[in-house]
Amino acid sequence: MRHDFLDRWSRIDSPLHRLPASLKLATTLLLLLAIVATPIARAPVFFAAIGALLVALAALSRVPPSHLAGRLLLLEPLALGGALLAAFQPDGTTRVLTILARSTLCLAAMLLLTSTTPFTELLGVLRRLRLPALLVTVLALLYRYLFVLADEAERMRRARRARSFVPRRTRSWPLLASLVGQLFVRSTERAERIYAAMGARGWR
Amino acid sequence: MHIPDGLLDLRTASAAAGLSLPALWLALRRLRGGLQRRRVPLMGVAAAFLFAAQMLNFPVAAGTSGHLLGAVLGAVLLGPAAAVVVMTAVLLVQCLLFADGGLLALGANVLNMAIAASLGGYGVYRAVSRLLPGVHGLLVAAAFGSWCSTVLAAICCALELASSGVARWSLLFPALAGVHMVIGLGEAAITALVLAAILKARPELLTPSPGSRPERPRRLAAVGLAACLALLLFGLPFASSHPDGLERVATTLGFERRAAPAPLAAPLDDYRLPGMGSAAAATSAAGLVGTLVVFALAQLLATALAPRARAGQQPGPPA
DSSP: OOSOSSSTTTTSOOHHHHSOHHHHHHHHHHHHHHHHHOOGGGHHHHHHHHHHHHHHHHHHHTOOHHHHHHHHHHHHHHHHHHHHHGGGSTTHHHHHHHHHHHHHHHHHHHHHHHHHSOHHHHHHHHHHTTOOHHHHHHHHHHHHHHHHHHHHHHHHHHHHHHTTOOOOHHHHHHHHHHHHHHHHHHHHHHHHHHHHHHHHTTOO | OOOOTTSSOHHHHHHHHHHHHHHHHHHHHHTOSHHHHTTHHHHHHHHHHHHHHHTOEEEEETTEEEEOOOHHHHHHHHOHHHHHHHHHHHHHHHHHHHOOSOSTTHHHHIIIIIIIHHHHHHHHHHHHHHHSOHHHHHHHHHHHHHHHHHHHHHHHHHHHHHHTTSSOHHHHIIIIIHHHHHHHHHHHHHHHHHHHHHHHHOGGGOOOOOOSSOOHHHHHHHHHHHHHHHIIIIIHHHHOHHHHHHHHHHHHHHHHHOSSOOOSHHHHHHHSOTTTTTHHHHHHHHHHHHHHHHHHHHHHHHHHHSOSTTTTSOOOOOO
């Protein structure tokens, strides 16, 4: 069972990966602000410069470009959808291209951040920023138990297959729902055990 | 419906963040206290669960697909304050781990999907389940509430996009609200199905209000409530002067900057596409009718799903 499917490339070694997470988060934020606040008149030059910077950083990060490009392509439809909404304005083409460029650059910046920073380090930064402890705990538990839930769901799917389940269109919705419902019930029982374990280790 | 960066201007993004931060803070405050500590692991696990559930895509129509929001599902199972926190956590992880939804747009996404959807949908759920008691009423309320939450989130999204000048309100409202009226059907169905499954396995996790089949006046009241909600959801945004006022001001200012004077009516007519002016009205009308239709569908769904053997009684723990 692959356990690193979520944070695949964030723990390799590269000049970018070695930088502290707070610096990377702050830089990304500044980059995003710069991209969003660029006036349309100066846009092409600025966007080209930022794009070149992002490509350079991506090369420095040693993350496989196919992974980055693949994720970018996966998320691009979101940017496209938003940009196309602007097509019906009088200066439609300029607006669509500007929005598309902005969204894509922002996406690329965020992808770089997430690919070079393990989520646990980002959580540490959020905690140091005085994010409420409850929220940080929920985030940490969310991250941890995604993998656990994935394992559980995979076990249930395998059990279903072992019982010769053949998906049929009309029956598949209620069956999927009962699977999901069962998953939640098991999650609540797991949560009770987690609470007991946390208490036993002195969590208050 | 996760808004990426680059669509919202800084003003709208800041305003949305300014609205969602206090609401989030209030939700966190409500969860403080000894009794709630026990629920933290449950919230973490529920957050993971909702995150996974949001990855479920279901086909809607003509090549588009919708995905589950889960706000009302979370609110029914955990309570509204916990649902707000859990949905915020899901959105944070989606943003920081998957770049799904922008970092600057996080305030807006939290406002739409964690706060408006959870609280609005939960309010509908509580009102309807008070009018229609029992397991059947709970399922009707949850299904209808989930549909409302999806549409509400879409309308908030349209407001933010319109305020950022991405497109006109008269285009955004029909496009977003219309599509999500259909996506909301999937949300309603999945929420009801999952709750029914949970009711069968662990009924003590949910507590429907006690009582037998409601009499005629209460059922009529429930339908009346749905009608009022329809008016609020679909009449107000369209009838409200604010979005149109924003556009009117922008157009007027743009008009004033022009060198050559022109009659006031002509530029507006040039920009309006044929039929687009009435698309918003058509959506509102569809929404008004659609809300009542969805409410009726929710009733049918609940009748099909509610455990038949114990119709009208409060379900006890499994034997």
